[in-house]
Amino acid sequence: MVRGVGESAEDPALVQAKALVKRFGEFEAVRGIDVEVRRGEAFGFLGPNGAGKSSTMRMIACVSPRTDGELRVLGLDPDVAGPRVRARLGVVPQQDNLDVELTVRQNLHVYGRYFGLSRAAVRRKAEELMEFAQLSDRADDQVDPLSGGMKRRLTIARSLVNDPELLLLDEPTTGLDPQARHLLWDRLFRLKAQGTTLIVTTHYMDEAEQLCDRLVVMDGGRIVAEGSPTELITRYSTREVVELRFPTGEQETAARRVEDLAERAEVLPDRVLLYSMAGEATLEQVHARGLRPLSSLVTSGTRDHLVCQGEVVVSCLGRGSGVG
Structure with missing residues (x-):
């Protein structure tokens, strides 16, 4: 198994999975994968639609129980300590689930209160996060009329309200135009530079190259390749x-x-x-x-198509297509 950037064998992994399996009835979405994510790294799951990326992410997020195998998140078993783990996570789902009838500021206030933050702490945190997401000038605007890129930045800002130890981002830029994607990449790069541990799912090779220190390529519920973006491009493109x-x-x-x-x-x-x-x-x-x-x-x-085990698992045709 490839270790993360700057880690040693003694560093505690934030996520450890061994022979992890997820079935839906007779369908096996995740087929016995091994994953290890270390503190401070940006880790990616790369692959086409239906590869098992989101199913894996939902197990790590403690919202979908594993079918088989071992899984530890923040050192805890999600099946036993799910609420405790979720309190320490930030989650950005594929689809924005903002309250569109509230303002930008109100979305952050309400979400912060879910984590038990005081009103004063929530107000301070909301101002900080709106500045980070470049939404301060839209603070009192309702969410519904905002552009897709603004909504995505607000969803990410909201996921940071509890100062999470681990941030999970499921297809963070799907459906966004190139300008919005690059702005979002900049915000995520800043988080990475601050030491936030990121796990990203994507089917865009250029996104993985921008954001990830290390990644695995998934196809058909299995891991078919792993390494740094540069290593994978060199080896499989x-x-x-x-x-x-x-x-x-x-x-x-x-x-x-x-x-x-x-x-x-x-x-x-x-x-x-x-x-x-x-x-x-x-x-x-x-x-x-x-x-x-x-x-x-x-x-x-060279940078847009990876062929692993005879299968094209990353295609430039997905770039900016809006396909989840």
């Missing part, structure tokens, strides 16, 4: 992606004729993608088989 556009309804047939030409073929509603180490040569082979796509394009895949 494909050099090029060949995009082939065909008339509607012809993608499946075309894909079957060319799928052996690349490491992997992916069929989308309007195109076929071939992941290859030599895109131009692959495109020539496509033409040699008599296929004439409406258009074709060879693009770099």
Whole structure:
């Protein structure tokens, strides 16, 4: 198991999971994973939709009991000490769950009172967090009209009201425009620099590269790779992606004729993608088989596509798509 940045064998892990399993009926969402997160690091779960990232995060957040395996969060068993663990966590869910009829300030006040903070302490903390989230000028505005990026920053600010030891962020920038994403990254980078331990789920390689010291790649409920973002990009990235556009309804047939030409073929509603180490040569082979796509394009895949165990588990097509 890869250790976190600046840690020693004696440092207590904030999260320890061994052979962790989560089933929903007959479906096994998380299939026996081992995870260790050390204090002060930014750790990521990277992978496509349905990989098991959010199911893992919900177990760590003590809102979904594990089916099997071992799990300790902040040194405690979530099944036994769930309320005590949750009091020391900050959680940013995939979907903002703000009270849209209250103001920015009121959302922070109400949430702070849930943790037993005095009115005076809540007022001080709210001012501090609104400044951190760059929302001071919107303090008395209702939440509903705010932009998606503002709502996301408020959700993160609210998760910090209890000074959590561990901050969990589930797909923190999904659906945001590039400017809002970069602003949010800046706020999270500041938290990381202050020593806050972060666990982030994402299906964006560029986000993992920006935020994470170390990450695991999940696919089909299993961990298929782990390391630093740089190590994973070097080890698993494909050099090029060949995009082939065909008339509607012809993608499946075309894909079957060319799928052996690349490491992997992916069929989308309007195109076929071939992941290859030599895109131009692959495109020539496509033409040699008599296929004439409406258009074709060879693009770099080095930072946006990871191929682990023959499967593309991170794709640039997810970037900014708003898919949860």
